[in-house]
Amino acid sequence: MKAAILRDRRSMVVEEIPTPKAGPGEIILKMKYTGICGSDLHLYSTGLLPPDTIMGHECSGVVAELGEGVEGWGIGEKAGLYGALYCGKCFWCMKGFTNLCREMGGIGIGDMPGGYAEYMRVFPSMLLKVPENVTLRDLAVMDPFATAYHAVRMSGFKVGDTALVMGAGPIGLCIIRHLRLAGARLVVATERVERRAQAAKEFGADVVLDAGDNVLNTLSDLTNDVGVDYVFECVGVPDTTQEAFNLVRRAGKVVLVGVCLEPATVQPVLWIIKEVSMQTTLGFTRAEFGDILDFMHKGVFKADSLVSETVSIDELPEAFERLLSPNTELKVLVEF
Numbered sequence: 263m264k265a266a267i268l269r270d271r272r273s274m275v276v277e278e279i280p281t282p283k284a285g286p287g288e289i290i291l292k293m294k295y296t297g298i299c300g301s302d303l304h305l306y307s308t309g310l311l312p313p314d315t316i317m318g319h320e321c322s323g324v325v326a327e328l329g330e331g332v333e334g335w336g337i338g339e340k341a342g343l344y345g346a347l348y349c350g351k352c353f354w355c356m357k358g359f360t361n362l363c364r365e366m367g368g369i370g371i372g373d374m375p376g377g378y379a380e381y382m383r384v385f386p387s388m389l390l391k392v393p394e395n396v397t398l399r400d401l402a403v404m405d406p407f408a409t410a411y412h413a414v415r416m417s418g419f420k421v422g423d424t425a426l427v428m429g430a431g432p433i434g435l436c437i438i439r440h441l442r443l444a445g446a447r448l449v450v451a452t453e454r455v456e457r458r459a460q461a462a463k464e465f466g467a468d469v470v471l472d473a474g475d476n477v478l479n480t481l482s483d484l485t486n487d488v489g490v491d492y493v494f495e496c497v498g499v500p501d502t503t504q505e506a507f508n509l510v511r512r513a514g515k516v517v518l519v520g521v522c523l524e525p526a527t528v529q530p531v532l533w534i535i536k537e538v539s540m541q542t543t544l545g546f547t548r549a550e551f552g553d554i555l556d557f558m559h560k561g562v563f564k565a566d567s568l569v570s571e572t573v574s575i576d577e578l579p580e581a582f583e584r585l586l587s588p589n590t591e592l593k594v595l596v597e598f
């Protein structure tokens with residue numbers, strides 16, 4: 263089979279490697295789509311993964327082979343994939359927080375080969391049954407909708423609250439949609455790229471500002487001099503971490519969703535004098551993934567609103583390099 267292998271930092275090659283075989287209790291999935299995640303781009307450029315990793319955790323495909331003892335799945339059946347590995351037994355798993363499992367791991371980040379390959383070995387516990395009307399393309403974008411869903415749920419956001427979403431990449435866009443579903447009174451987004459700014463309006467933002475505009479003044483104008491109740495930080499670079507605290511109202515809440523891999527300079531005194539609270543969020547739970555399937559079954563989310571481009575696996579190394587520089591894409595999928 264063909265696989266895109268990350269040899270080293272910023273060095274990805276597409277090669278023929280042996281197709282995996284299903285061992286006892288395992289399933290082989292034939293990939294149809296794998297989404298390129300912002301975290302993949304971070305890991306690609308920072309070199310934090312072990313050599314020869316096959317990345318890709320936002321996958322959809324069909325069952326191609328069943329290992330000995332696997333029941334409940336048929337060849338050719340489509341499957342949703344929960345790409346986080348969890349034990350199901352630890353303190354956090356028992357409370358439903360499978361995203362915080364003590365033995366936390368994931369496909370495509372060095373623990374198990376991911377979906378930038380034509381076939382992938384998985385365990386049945388990672389798969390979800392998929393309603394007939396949810397397509398393989400929809401399944402490939404469940405990950406950003408689920409990440410955004412978890413972030414909004416963890417934030418405690420309530421009907422009538424107001425929010426600023428910093429950054430309208432795929433996660434920011436999905437947060438805007440969830441805030442609307444949650445009954446937001448005002449959703450403002452900041453985004454520099456015109457295409458993403460346009461998408462932010464389509465996803466439900468009332469106002470979209472350039473991050474270079476005088477955002478604080480505009481938020482004040484839009485809220486009778488109060489400011490927004492929540493700031494969702496979805497950019498994940500050092501500067502925007504402190505900026506989120508500057509932009510939230512007194513006694514408001516900052517939700518850190520963007521994954522910043524570098525040290526950030528912050529000024530705690532500026533948080534303290536506003537009595538700001540903060541919530542960090544990581545991925546989503548297995549149960550929340552099931553909820554997103556249900557939303558998709560009801561037609562609330564469709565892939566087409568989020569996918570801006572598809573590439574072949576042969577084009578993947580070039581696409582990674584292109585997406586690292588400032589770009590106008592929303593979600594890019596590898597199509598097999």
Ligand SMILES: [Zn+2]
Binds near residue numbers: 320405
């Ligand atoms: Zn992802």
Ligand SMILES: [Zn+2]
Binds near residue numbers: 348350351353355364
């Ligand atoms: Zn666990």
